Amino acid sequence: MLTTIFFDLDDTLYPRRDGLMQQVGARIQSFAETRFGMSAPQASAQRKRWREKYGTALRGMTEEGYAFDLEDFFSYVHDVPLDHVKPDPRVREMLLGLPLRRAILTNADDKHAARILSHLGIADCFERVIHIKSLGLINKPHPEAYKKAFAMLGVTANESALVEDSAVNTRTAKALGMTTILVDCPPSGDADWFISEVWQVGDILKTFVQP
Numbered sequence: 001m002l003t004t005i006f007f008d009l010d011d012t013l014y015p016r017r018d019g020l021m022q023q024v025g026a027r028i029q030s031f032a033e034t035r036f037g038m039s040a041p042q043a044s045a046q047r048k049r050w051r052e053k054y055g056t057a058l059r060g061m062t063e064e065g066y067a068f069d070l071e072d073f074f075s076y077v078h079d080v081p082l083d084h085v086k087p088d089p090r091v092r093e094m095l096l097g098l099p100l101r102r103a104i105l106t107n108a109d110d111k112h113a114a115r116i117l118s119h120l121g122i123a124d125c126f127e128r129v130i131h132i133k134s135l136g137l138i139n140k141p142h143p144e145a146y147k148k149a150f151a152m153l154g155v156t157a158n159e160s161a162l163v164e165d166s167a168v169n170t171r172t173a174k175a176l177g178m179t180t181i182l183v184d185c186p187p188s189g190d191a192d193w194f195i196s197e198v199w200q201v202g203d204i205l206k207t208f209v210q211p
Contacts, residue, residue, distance in 0.1 A: 002100060002179060002205075003159045006130075006149060008140075009106035009113055011165040013120060013198055014085050016184050023080040028057045031076050035068055055168070056107050056139045058132070078112040087121045090199035095125040097202050104129040105149050105162070107139045128153065141172040163201055167191065 007013060011021050025047065032043035050060025061068060095102060103126055106113055110131045117123040130149045132138075138145045150156060157177035164170045167190035170180040180191040181204060187194045193204045 001159065002161055004101040004103065004153055004155045005098060005161040005163065005201075005205075006103050006105040006178075007126075007198075008162070008164045008166070008169065009104055009108055009116055012163060012183050013091060013116070013122065014088070015197070016165060018085045020080060020082070020085055024077055027077040027080060031068075031073060032057075032061075035072075036066060054139075055141055056132075058107075059137070059139055062137065074109040074111065078108070078115070082115070082119045085116075085119060087119065088199060090197075091120065092122050092125060094199045094202040095122060098205060100161070100205070101153065101155075102126045103149070103153060104131070105140070105146075106130070107132050109133055140166075140169045143172055143176060146173055146176055146178070161205070163198065164191075 010024070014020070029040070029043045029047050032038045032046055033040060036043075038046065046060070047057050050057040054060040054063060058073065104113060104117070106129070108131060110129065110133060113129045113131050114123065117126070117129070130152055134152070135145050135148050138148065140146070146157070150160065161179040161181065162170060162173040163181045163183060164173070165183050165185065167182060167185055167188060170182055170191040174180045174191060181193040181195060181201060182191040183195055183198050185191070185194060195201065195204060
């Protein structure tokens with residue numbers, strides 16, 4: 001029986017089309033250029049390779065021995081405007097209507113998560129924000145990230161659902177036994193449910209969660 005639902009943060013609780021993560025990606029590339037002396041093509045290629053191999057550029061830089069200040073990285077890459085990201089009252093209504101415990105599970109840091117949730121007007125809708133620093137820098141889609149999140153809330157995979165925008169992340173979650181919902185992704189074997197907008201999560205859960 002489901003008791004808990006984890007939500008990814010970026011490109012999940014607001015639409016991918018808002019382009020915020022594209023801006024963050026550009027800042028990550030700029031970070032590699034300014035801090036490591038890479039050319040723009042080198043930094044672009046490295047960012048793509050890090051994400052594909054490690055799940056995040058942060059883990060790639062760490063695993064490959066690049067010297068950098070963690071707080072400098074987070075503050076630099078998340079220094080993007082939010083004026084084009086519009087709060088959607090349907091999302092807040094959906095969250096408050098779910099008969100489940102609600103938590104954030106994000107590869108971003110705590111400050112970015114707090115800023116986004118406050119901007120969207122939904123910070124009070126979650127009992128906990130599980131961010132990359134609280135996970136000891138172990139990021140999704142590594143199984144240990146999910147297991148740490150389960151332990152923090154005292155739940156099992158079978159009791160938990162995950163709402164994500166990344167099929168790579170739901171693939172691991174589904175293999176662990178979580179119920180998985182992908183937002184704005186084509187149907188595949190990587191998740192149990194597929195929706196176009198995050199506020200539709202409530203409609204999906206009505207089919208198998210009793211209030």
